[in-house]
Amino acid sequence: MHGRPDRISSAESELRFTGISASAGYAHGPLFRFEAPSAKYVTSASPAIETETLKAAIAKATERLAELVASAAGEAADMLEFQLAMLADDSLSNPALAAIEQGAAADEAWSDALANEIAGYEASEDDYFRARAADLKDIRQQVLDALTSSDSVSAPPGAILTGSDIAPTRFLATDWTQGGGIALSAGSSASHVAMLARSRGVPMVVGLGPLPDQDGIALLDAEHGTLLLGAAGDSVELFQSSAEAFIGRRRKAQDYLRKPAVTASGTPVRVQVNIADPADVDSIDIATCDGVGLMRTEFLFGKPGGLPDEDTQYRAYRKVLEWADGKPVTIRTVDAGGDKPVPGFTVDEGNPFLGLRGIRLSLARPDIFRIQIRALLRAAARGNLKVMFPMIAVPEEYERATALFAEEARALTAAGIAHKQPPLGIMVEVPSAAIAPELFAKAAFFSIGSNDLTQYVMAAARDNAAVAALNSVTNPAVLRLIEAVATFGREHSIPVSLCGDAGGNPASIPYLLKAGLRDLSVVPAQLALAKAAIAEAEA
Known part of the structure; x- marks a missing residue:
């Protein structure tokens, strides 16, 4: 146990x-x-002094984080920027400042204010929100250390x-x-x-x-x-x-890194990479992979500067497309909401993981979605771009999203702006799409999101130790759905890939290949191991 x-x-x-x-x-x-525990804080008797002391500690913690951001890159920089944004948010500090006015010491007021925020995140049913609690605990400790002038x-x-x-x-x-x-x-x-x-x-x-x-x-x-x-x-x-x-x-796996992925029986398998930030490609040789099977775009949202404009998004997409040098790059439209809160975009919900997230949120906020669509259309002219929509549950969602792409393409044509219509596919992560793939036959391609699909099918969160044994992509129920999607795609000439964590797990790869998949996308660190596992498989 x-x-x-x-x-x-x-x-x-x-x-x-x-x-x-x-x-x-x-x-x-x-x-x-x-x-x-931190060193003991020495309080004063003056609320005014306590207020200024707390503000100074927040400023000092902000300065320390900014120094770390300057030396970080990719996801590390993104998560630190999230902390910077939280520290700059008055809604985080105002309850503490109000408590100080009522006579609380700076350390007590800050700890209590953050404790309420942390408790809210930890009580969430969603793993992403619970993971964010660690960021809030980090912020709390950074300020407490600044208050006591102590270092870890x-x-x-x-x-x-x-x-x-x-x-x-x-x-x-x-x-x-x-x-x-x-x-x-x-x-x-x-x-x-x-x-x-x-x-x-x-x-x-x-x-x-x-x-x-x-x-x-x-x-x-x-x-x-x-x-x-x-x-x-x-x-x-x-x-x-x-x-x-x-x-x-x-x-041994490194021997396979620069070779095309082929099974022991001679069947070729495409192996692409998942990236979360354009900076990720700086350390990847395009010759070692078959392209990008999943480029997340959440990194652009939720930064201290607010929601990204069209040019900011265009530059990020263009960078990866040019790096890929003609190989396909599949970019997922923003998967915000539920497990990925974005200030100014997402909404508070009682059960966010099953709420207004992914394509549902994008369609509910077309003003924001259209900006991303225009950036993607412009970027498509710079490389081999494919675009996929997350959390598709019914065909109407795909149809509405593709209609918006068509509208924005016409507007760019009228304005004389270079662009290209990319193939538009869907993430297969909601069980309804996996059970009835024929409803989505208009999609240009399918990309199976094994993380969410497995969680939804098994009703077991992947970060919960008590039910971890249930959360397995090799469960017959999950594999049956994957095989059904792969078979449907093959019979109707719709490309099918898998971009979840299972694609890079050597223990899962033989099962995925047996289910009929021939296109996997993995995190860069798993690229060599995935190719080695494919070489040993008999599919």
Whole structure:
């Protein structure tokens, strides 16, 4: 059972904790608890002084974050910019300032105000909102540290960081070049830190449950999601052999990186990459992949400057299209709402994960959607662009979205602005689309979103340790839907790909190929492993 310790040998001191793998790998080193309390804040008797002190601390925390942003890139920069935007939002600080006027100390007022915000995020049914709670805890701690002029203690080289959750700034401030890992009693495999860990190859396990307060060397198996404390004898030998085998597979996989992906029986498979930010392509050689199977556009929304204008979006899309050098780039229209809140765009809902999100929100806000459409139409003239709509549940949504593309294309033609109509496809992530793909036969292509499809089919969140075993793309019910979509696409000449996490999981790839898929899109860090797994498959 997840989060419960089990004795793994006759040695009373040897414990195994089981959680969820958030970033595969192995690490051994001293445990380092990073959730030490801040230094004590010395309050004044004056509300005016407390107000200015809190404002100064917020300014200092903002300055520290700005320095980290300057040295970060891609998703790391985006998440830090989110924190900057939150710190600049008066709605976050006003409750604390009001409490100070009523006699509260600056640290107490700030902690209480943030606690209410954090509780709201943690109570959400959606994994993205719960993951955002870590950002808010980070913001809270950054300001408290500024109030007390205290700095976080650095972890020793190669340490395994433990705590309930870890803040993005803590991860980015840690030197991972000498090894180490992360073992969390709570946390989320969908968190920003988990994404960073996967991109940088830092082993990470979440959902381990309460961990004992003890020192010593720990063994972190983030391939299978376990933490061993007080290990000895056979357990250490097994850990070492598993770690060596994992490293060996990683090294062997590099041999496949620059080769076309082909199964053991000679069947070619297209392998594309998923990107979350245009900066991601700076570290990817286009020769190693078949294009971009998923480019998210949420990175453009929710930044401190507000919603992006047409030219900002056009430049971002153009950069990736030119990098791809003629290979296809599939850009997903903004998947905001529900699990991805965007100030000034999304709405507050009781059950946001099943609410006004994805294409539903875009169609409800055509003023914002049309701006993105124009940018995409203009960018299409610069490369091999394909556009897909997220969260399609009924054919009317696809028809309304394509009609808007046609309207904006006519307007650009009338204005004499260069553009091109790209193929328009859909994400197959809502069960209704997977069960009845024939209703969407007008779509230019299908892209299966395995993360959401699996969660919806199994009614099990992928970041919930208690139901993690249910959230598997290899479940017969999920595979049956994937196979049905792949078969329909093949019989009606509609290209079908898969762009969820399962596409880069070596253990899932044989099942996906057997289901009929021949086009996978994976995160760049999984590219070599995915190609190696394909080479060993018999499909």
